[in-house]
Amino acid sequence: MANSMMKHFPKLLCRSMRGTGRMVAPPPSLTPNSSKSYKRVLSALGTPLRSLSTSGKLSSAFFESQHPLVPGTTFMDDTNVYQMLNKYETILLDCDGVLWGTDHFTHLSGVAKTIEKLRSLNKQLLFVTNNSLHAREAYVEKFHSQAGFHADIEDIFCTAYAAAVYMKDIAKVQGKCYMIGSKGMQDELNKLDIETIGFGPDSDAVSEDIDSLLNQALEDNVDAVAVGYDVNFNYNKLFKATSYLTDPKCHFIATNDLETREMIGKRHCQPLTGALVKAVAAASVRKPEVVGKPHYHLMETILDTHPTVDPKKTLMIGDSLRTDVAFAHRAGISSALVLSGETNEDRLDKLLALPKNSIGQTPDYVLPSVCFLAEFI
Amino acid sequence: MANSMMKHFPKLLCRSMRGTGRMVAPPPSLTPNSSKSYKRVLSALGTPLRSLSTSGKLSSAFFESQHPLVPGTTFMDDTNVYQMLNKYETILLDCDGVLWGTDHFTHLSGVAKTIEKLRSLNKQLLFVTNNSLHAREAYVEKFHSQAGFHADIEDIFCTAYAAAVYMKDIAKVQGKCYMIGSKGMQDELNKLDIETIGFGPDSDAVSEDIDSLLNQALEDNVDAVAVGYDVNFNYNKLFKATSYLTDPKCHFIATNDLETREMIGKRHCQPLTGALVKAVAAASVRKPEVVGKPHYHLMETILDTHPTVDPKKTLMIGDSLRTDVAFAHRAGISSALVLSGETNEDRLDKLLALPKNSIGQTPDYVLPSVCFLAEFI
Numbered sequence: 001m002a003n004s005m006m007k008h009f010p011k012l013l014c015r016s017m018r019g020t021g022r023m024v025a026p027p028p029s030l031t032p033n034s035s036k037s038y039k040r041v042l043s044a045l046g047t048p049l050r051s052l053s054t055s056g057k058l059s060s061a062f063f064e065s066q067h068p069l070v071p072g073t074t075f076m077d078d079t080n081v082y083q084m085l086n087k088y089e090t091i092l093l094d095c096d097g098v099l100w101g102t103d104h105f106t107h108l109s110g111v112a113k114t115i116e117k118l119r120s121l122n123k124q125l126l127f128v129t130n131n132s133l134h135a136r137e138a139y140v141e142k143f144h145s146q147a148g149f150h151a152d153i154e155d156i157f158c159t160a161y162a163a164a165v166y167m168k169d170i171a172k173v174q175g176k177c178y179m180i181g182s183k184g185m186q187d188e189l190n191k192l193d194i195e196t197i198g199f200g201p202d203s204d205a206v207s208e209d210i211d212s213l214l215n216q217a218l219e220d221n222v223d224a225v226a227v228g229y230d231v232n233f234n235y236n237k238l239f240k241a242t243s244y245l246t247d248p249k250c251h252f253i254a255t256n257d258l259e260t261r262e263m264i265g266k267r268h269c270q271p272l273t274g275a276l277v278k279a280v281a282a283a284s285v286r287k288p289e290v291v292g293k294p295h296y297h298l299m300e301t302i303l304d305t306h307p308t309v310d311p312k313k314t315l316m317i318g319d320s321l322r323t324d325v326a327f328a329h330r331a332g333i334s335s336a337l338v339l340s341g342e343t344n345e346d347r348l349d350k351l352l353a354l355p356k357n358s359i360g361q362t363p364d365y366v367l368p369s370v371c372f373l374a375e376f377i
Numbered sequence: 378m379a380n381s382m383m384k385h386f387p388k389l390l391c392r393s394m395r396g397t398g399r400m401v402a403p404p405p406s407l408t409p410n411s412s413k414s415y416k417r418v419l420s421a422l423g424t425p426l427r428s429l430s431t432s433g434k435l436s437s438a439f440f441e442s443q444h445p446l447v448p449g450t451t452f453m454d455d456t457n458v459y460q461m462l463n464k465y466e467t468i469l470l471d472c473d474g475v476l477w478g479t480d481h482f483t484h485l486s487g488v489a490k491t492i493e494k495l496r497s498l499n500k501q502l503l504f505v506t507n508n509s510l511h512a513r514e515a516y517v518e519k520f521h522s523q524a525g526f527h528a529d530i531e532d533i534f535c536t537a538y539a540a541a542v543y544m545k546d547i548a549k550v551q552g553k554c555y556m557i558g559s560k561g562m563q564d565e566l567n568k569l570d571i572e573t574i575g576f577g578p579d580s581d582a583v584s585e586d587i588d589s590l591l592n593q594a595l596e597d598n599v600d601a602v603a604v605g606y607d608v609n610f611n612y613n614k615l616f617k618a619t620s621y622l623t624d625p626k627c628h629f630i631a632t633n634d635l636e637t638r639e640m641i642g643k644r645h646c647q648p649l650t651g652a653l654v655k656a657v658a659a660a661s662v663r664k665p666e667v668v669g670k671p672h673y674h675l676m677e678t679i680l681d682t683h684p685t686v687d688p689k690k691t692l693m694i695g696d697s698l699r700t701d702v703a704f705a706h707r708a709g710i711s712s713a714l715v716l717s718g719e720t721n722e723d724r725l726d727k728l729l730a731l732p733k734n735s736i737g738q739t740p741d742y743v744l745p746s747v748c749f750l751a752e753f754i
Contacts, residue, residue, distance in 0.1 A: 182585065206578070206608045206609055207608060208510060218645065231583045231584060232611075232612065233615075234609075235607070235608045236608075242638060242648050243644050243645050244644075245646075246640070246644055246646050260659040261619060261659075264587055267621075268591050268593070268595065268616075268620050271612065271615045271619050275657075276656065278656055278659040280652075282651055282652040283638045283648035283652035285638065
């Protein structure tokens with residue numbers, strides 16, 4: 001948790017930390033709808049942004065009507081949560097940075113309660129994540145065991161599944177798929193009858209000798225190379241992916257490409273799928289077909305699965321301007337940015353201080369975290 | 378060898394092929410200075426370019442004076458080789474694609490004779506390659522055993538050596554260097570007393586578990602991450618490089634970044650250093666300090682080693698517009714593009730058909746191969 005967020009939202013968000021020696025926030029002590037909590041939250045939202053204006057006004061009306069950098073963006077408070085929620089029947093929830101920390105395991109308290117309250121208002125909740133590590137079943141289990149709520153498998157849209165649907169329905173892959181990816185991705189592909197090769201450690205010997213590279217067998221009838229998160233990624237896998245992609249008819253499919261890294265410790269930084277995709281794209285001199293957010297394909301998959309979803313009455317809640325908010329713009333749905341993940345308060349502050357065209361897509365709403373909604377329902 | 382080159386230069390270049398089942402050109406049968414060979418070469422150069430003009434004139438004077446796409450570029454023939462060579466005291470020779478094929482082992486016949494003839498004209502020959510696989514000693518040996526000529530170690534400028542010099546003299550690295558690279562790079566770094574870590578296979582277990590990543594030890598006092606060609610490149614190496622680079626004081630040094638792949642068979646495509654650099658750059662969100670061509674640093678290293686080199690009287694002979702010709706422009710020296718490597722005749726033809734600003738840097742001279750010079754000396 002960034003220091004400034006810790007300062008501004010000292011008790012609003014609580015995370016249970018698995019690691020040792022990491023900062024643990026105190027348990028939540030807010031009374032829903034209390035004016036005390038409202039004032040603290042609004043003040044927290046307003047304080048770092050005050051420097052952008054000399055008016056000193058800190059109401060949402062100020063941000064909406066007068067803030068020169070975010071026209072059309074509403075900063076949520078207790079006066080407008082119901083009003084906002086009334087506009088939407090379907091809510092798409094990003095996972096990493098929204099339902100839990102961007103490190104995939106730091107928990108946000110109050111998520112289960114928020115889910116329950118939103119469902120009590122008859123909101124349809126769908127879960128949309130760029131994470132390619134797990135199959136949908138794993139999310140059902142993770143929601144249950146780590147976040148304390150239930151979700152049906154058809155309400156989950158992870159990029160391992162999205163890649164499989166894209167390959168089957170859009171790319172119409174008939175042959176094999178050489179995959180750089182996880183067991184979850186392999187499972188999703190196999191479930192749609194796509195034959196996969198390449199999963200797991202590459203068993204060919206590593207050598208600087210060209211003849212040794214030439215001796216590595218390439219299979220026939222490989223119609224797609226799919227790249228997701230893969231800790232077994234290595235030179236030989238890059239070599240095989242690149243070689244298959246010399247065939248211009250072979251599809252190059254990536255689960256996502258914008259997420260390239262995640263700080264998981266003070267010095268430890270985890271490379272993400274985007275970095276692996278960059279290597280394959282550079283070596284193959286090919287541009288990937290990206291199935292994850294912000295690309296529209298994911299919305300098609302959602303609409304195919306749930307034909308009653310009305311984009312005009314759909315809200316995407318996510319932590320990333322580049323993926324979640326940009327996806328909402330492309331999909332023709334509304335967006336709410338939470339400050340509990342990639343775009344924390346510090347980062348938003350910096351973004352807002354940049355020239356307008358540097359902000360990228362602006363969200364319709366900004367709120368501290370998804371749990372903030374539960375405070376005012 | 379591209380088919381069109383085989384068609385146009387059927388006997389000018391000869392390669393001895395190590396592999397099995399690959400096309401082998403007939404031995405050279407040109408008589409130096411024969412008008413027959415001259416006409417064939419000039420015709421070969423002219424034919425594919427004729428489509429750019431309706432004049433049908435195929436003399437070098439045409440290309441030099443009238444070709445709208447390459448003003449200032451002289452296409453070499455027997456009338457201007459001496460004239461060109463008289464301008465230069467020092468010749469920088471690229472290696473891959475110039476002294477041998479871009480696959481590193483296909484031999485061009487006549488290289489040793491060309492080297493001998495150029496030296497008989499008192500030309501100082503220096504060897505400048507972006508290949509980071511070998512230390513300078515290996516080039517002395519490779520020149521001797523594979524190309525049949527001698528070179529002194531101080532006349533060789535490979536990027537493994539350039540990286541070491543850059544780290545010592547420019548970046549002034551005091552601590553350790555985490556390297557993604559070859560034994561040759563390690564040797565060059567160690568010879569300049571730079572302590573290296575990371576060479577060879579990464580011994581840490583591969584795991585999707587975040588705690589397992591966090592348990593991978595990071596050393597202290599790592600002042601540089603150096604990335605060159607490394608067949609042991611894998612996720613853990615990417616993770617460690619990315620983690621070290623979270624320290625903004627840690628230098629991110631790449632031997633080269635433009636070369637991302639090389640076709641080594643009909644379907645087999647070898648990923649090169651540029652692809653590995655792209656992955657590290659994406660995961661670290663850092664821009665590398667590149668020591669190889671086309672960056673100027675290499676010229677500084679050359680001038681430090683050979684202070685008598687006069688840039689105004691220096692010619693770079695290489696096969697790449699992006700690296701060799703661009704390097705010459707940045708270094709303030711002249712350039713000659715050979716069509717025996719990356720920029721083969723087909724590719725040059727395509728480049729010349731593009732709008733002028735797509736060509737990039739234009740060379741001062743174009744010739745089929747370095748051995749072409751020997752025909753007219």
